[in-house]
Amino acid sequence: MKQKGESKLLKYLDERIRLRSLMSFLLDEPIPGGARWAYVFGSMVLFTLILQFLTGIMLAFYYGGTPDHAWDSVNYIDHLSFGGMGVGRLIRGLHYWGASMMVILVGVHLLQVFLWGAYKKPREIMWLVGVVLLALTMTAAFTGYLLPWDERAYWGTIVGTNMIGLVPIVGPILKSAIRGGVGLGALTLSHFFTIHTMVLPSMFILFVVFHLVIFRRIGPAGPYKGDPLALEARKEFFYPRQVLMDAMGMLAIFLVIAGLSLLRPPGLESVANPSNSSYSPTPAWYFDWIFQLLKMIRPEILGVVGLPALIGIVLVLLPFVDKRPERSPFRRPVAVLVTMVVLGAMMTLSVQAERGFKKLVSLEPRSVARGKLVFRQSGCIGCHTVNGQGGHIGPDLSEEGLVGHSEHWLVVQFVQSAAHFPHSPMPSFSYLKPDQLHDLAQYVSSLGRTGWPDPTK
Ligand code: HEC
Incomplete structure (x- = not known):
């Protein structure tokens, strides 16, 4: 439709590039x-x-x-x-x-x-x-x-x-x-x-x-x-x-x-x-929840491969599996519930991750590597499990690095467990030298952190 007094420019452009139909489109x-x-x-x-x-x-x-x-x-x-x-x-x-x-x-x-x-x-x-x-x-x-x-x-x-x-x-x-x-x-x-x-x-x-x-x-x-x-x-x-x-x-x-x-x-x-x-290392904040989840899923490979694959498959299949024509969220309680659970979990995990970053002891790879040796030689593995191997008298230490203990707390634990746990069966390792205790604390702090103990490999 043409309007009276329409600008000349519009008319010019309409004749040359069909502007009006483009705009109406x-x-x-x-x-x-x-x-x-x-x-x-x-x-x-x-x-x-x-x-x-x-x-x-x-x-x-x-x-x-x-x-x-x-x-x-x-x-x-x-x-x-x-x-x-x-x-x-x-x-x-x-x-x-x-x-x-x-x-x-x-x-x-x-x-x-x-x-x-x-x-x-x-x-x-x-x-x-x-x-x-x-x-x-x-x-x-x-x-x-x-x-x-x-x-x-x-x-x-x-x-x-x-x-x-x-x-x-x-x-x-x-x-x-x-x-x-x-x-x-x-x-x-x-x-x-x-x-x-x-x-x-x-x-x-x-x-x-x-x-x-x-x-x-x-x-x-x-x-x-x-x-x-x-x-x-x-x-x-x-x-x-x-x-x-x-x-x-x-x-x-x-x-x-x-x-x-x-x-x-x-x-x-x-x-x-x-x-x-x-x-x-810390990820961008919007990857925090994945980072935290990856720390919790063991074996590691299950989280790294399984989690993204699961998210991808669910997203891709969703419209083909859910074929009911009903669209109202008020009549789709499962969809609403899933949304709330997923959102709640993402937020909780993100908060946990951010808290963890603040508390983490900063790690030095060579010290971590030496600490691993001290751990082996001191017989810790007899009582503690690390990544599926070891004894069960003490707690599983596979994720000890995420608990957020300070180095001081850990060294006290190695030297005098009873200070934290009365009647503790964990022996004193006071015979270890200070730098060995430091290395041991570094190793224990690295356990369960993504990319550790050796991020350079
Ligand atoms: C005789 C068994 C035994 C040995 C050996 C042992 N531990 Fe333990 N450890 C325990 C027990 C049991 C606990 C749980 C606290 C308690 O009840 O004493 C514990 C607790 C810990 C904790 C605290 C976990 C936490 O966050 O509450 C750390 C860290 C730890 N041990 C590290 C080590 C290291 C490192 C070694 C080797 C140098 C070692 N332990 C050797 C039995 C042992």
């Missing part, structure tokens, strides 16, 4: 039941992804992806890039907090689709594409973690890639392929940088387009209740109200990300030092 999507705030999350995720693209490109102008330059270039970004005055630090902050926010929003989006039953027929394939996007988001977070090449980045990635190495048969090959060698070095960094800045963004574009094309062809799922005729009667177009709501949602997310970037800019620890490994 983009804006006149019917929404059954009308616009709602509940629908803004998908747009918010898309917004954070675009923000990651833009800030990522800006960072790439200054970033140098080699072990000799990475840390310096990130330090330069913080202080001198884009004319200084904290502009670079702000951009890095946006990228850093944008990543956290994107992980949260992807989670919220997934949760909503799950609870609203929006993955059900005919949206199974759209759900699968969403699962791929979730995996891409996690991989982006993991590969981005290494790039600043500080201590946290380095040791976090050592632990992360060690886990990949535990996968049966292909694990070791995969691990050395990803690392580009035995340890972390120039090849690891360029592998991660390429995956992070080339492979993942292309895949993101492909799968986001796929996700959106399906969305436009199948249409929004709409409210989970109400009869179709009534919903049809209350139908609204995407423009203007939903566009406005989405825009407000995006603005709100941007303000949160910008606020965090200004108030809590990402830090940069000292440059990665592979030989000085008194460092206790």
